[in-house]
Amino acid sequence: MDGAPLARRDVMRIGVGMGLVVGLGGCQLPGSGPAPREFRLTPKTTFGDLPKVVWSLAVARPTAGPALDSTRIAVKRTGVEDEYFADARWVDRPAAMLQPLLIQSFRGSGAIAVVGDDRAAFRPNFVLSTDISGFQAIEGEDQLAARVVIASSLLQMPRREVVGATEIGRTVEATAGDLNAVTQAFDDALGKVMKRIVEWTLITGQEATA
Numbered sequence: 001m002d003g004a005p006l007a008r009r010d011v012m013r014i015g016v017g018m019g020l021v022v023g024l025g026g027c028q029l030p031g032s033g034p035a036p037r038e039f040r041l042t043p044k045t046t047f048g049d050l051p052k053v054v055w056s057l058a059v060a061r062p063t064a065g066p067a068l069d070s071t072r073i074a075v076k077r078t079g080v081e082d083e084y085f086a087d088a089r090w091v092d093r094p095a096a097m098l099q100p101l102l103i104q105s106f107r108g109s110g111a112i113a114v115v116g117d118d119r120a121a122f123r124p125n126f127v128l129s130t131d132i133s134g135f136q137a138i139e140g141e142d143q144l145a146a147r148v149v150i151a152s153s154l155l156q157m158p159r160r161e162v163v164g165a166t167e168i169g170r171t172v173e174a175t176a177g178d179l180n181a182v183t184q185a186f187d188d189a190l191g192k193v194m195k196r197i198v199e200w201t202l203i204t205g206q207e208a209t210a
Contacts, residue, residue, distance in 0.1 A: 034087065036087050036089045037087060037088045037089075037179070038088075038089055038090070038091050039073070039090055039183040039186075040090070040091045040097070041090075041101060041190050042101070042187055042191070043100075043102075043104035043105045043194070044101075044105040044108060044191045044195045044198065045105075045108045046195075047108070047109045047110075047111070047195065047198065047199070050109055050110075050111040050198075050199060050202055051111060051202055051203065051206045052111050052112075053111060053112050053202055053205060053206055053209075054113075055112075055125035055126060055205060055209060056112075056113075056114035056122060056123075056124045056125050056126070057106065057112060057114070057124055057125070057127070057128060057201070057205070058116060058117065058118040058120060058122075058126070058127045058128070059099060059102050059106070059115065059116070059117055059118065059128045059130075060117075060118045060127055060128065060129045060130070061095055061096070061099045061117070061118070062095045062098050062099060062130040062132050062150070063130070063131045063132070064093075064094055064131065064132035065133075067082050068094060068133075068134075068135045068136065069093045069094055069095050069132070070084075070093060070094075071089040071092065071093055072084035072085070072089055072090075073088055073089060073136075073183070073186075074135065075138075076136045076137065076138050077138075077139060085137075088179055094132055094135050095132060098130070098132065098150075099117060101190070101194065102128070102194060102197065103115055103117060105194045105195070105197075109198050109202070111198075112202065123157070123158075124157055125156070125157055125205075126154055126155060126156055126157060126163075126201075126205050126208075127154075127155045127157060127160070128152060128155075128197075128201055129152070129153045129155060130150050130151065130152045130153075130197070131150065132148075132149070132150055133150070133151055133167070134147045134148055135147075135148055137174075137182055137185075138171070140171075140173035140174070141173065142173065143173055143174040143175070143176065143177050143181070143182075144173075144174050144177070144182050144185075145172060145173040145174060145185060146171070146172050146182065146183075146185035146186040146190075147169065147170075147189065148169065148170055148186070148189040148190045148192075149167065149168070149193075150167070150169070150193050150197065151165070151166070151167040151168075152166050152168070152197055152200065152201070153165045154201055154205060154208075163204060163205070163207075163208040164200070164204035164208070168196045168197060168200070170192040170193050171189060172185040172186075172188040172189040172192070173185060
């Protein structure tokens with residue numbers, strides 16, 4: 001129920017090495033319950049002063065481990081098991097969601113004219129390669145918090161020479177104990193990470209072409 005605190009029964013638990021998912025809210029036949037609630041994330045739209053660049057950028061699809069690259073919303077409570085929110089999911093896997101969000105964020109910065117995915121019909125000057133190493137809810141001081149960590153590498157084309165690499169992470173605590181607040185914390189954390197990735201990419205690429 002919207003606004004209600006999340007209880008242990010509101011998550012799904014999967015034991016490490018077991019491959020068995022157990023719904024803590026009780027058993028029911030597939031398709032007999034309500035459809036899972038779907039949540040989406042948004043691109044970053046606000047930036048400070050950024051260098052205007054004339055080179056082009058392709059954003060490769062991010063990579064992620066199987067525990068994170070799932071439509072299920074992950075919760076990390078202990079070091080020995082992964083848990084997921086019951087009856088809730090992302091609209092797509094994080095790697096598939098993040099690629100267009102990053103592209104939209106670059107376009108929203110107003111600092112680069114030509115940016116697209118790595119299958120677009122242009123020859124980019126740079127390719128941004130990313131890996132999602134953190135994308136789960138964690139225990140915060142008072143509520144659950146969202147933790148997003150993305151490692152980035154910028155490759156100069158056509159030789160694919162790495163001109164810079166960084167890892168950026170942000171943690172945002174939810175303002176309440178309900179699922180809406182947790183997913184909003186995810187959106188805030190991801191927005192902060194994407195803003196820094198955009199800034200870092202533009203500055204690093206500009207330095208490489210100087």
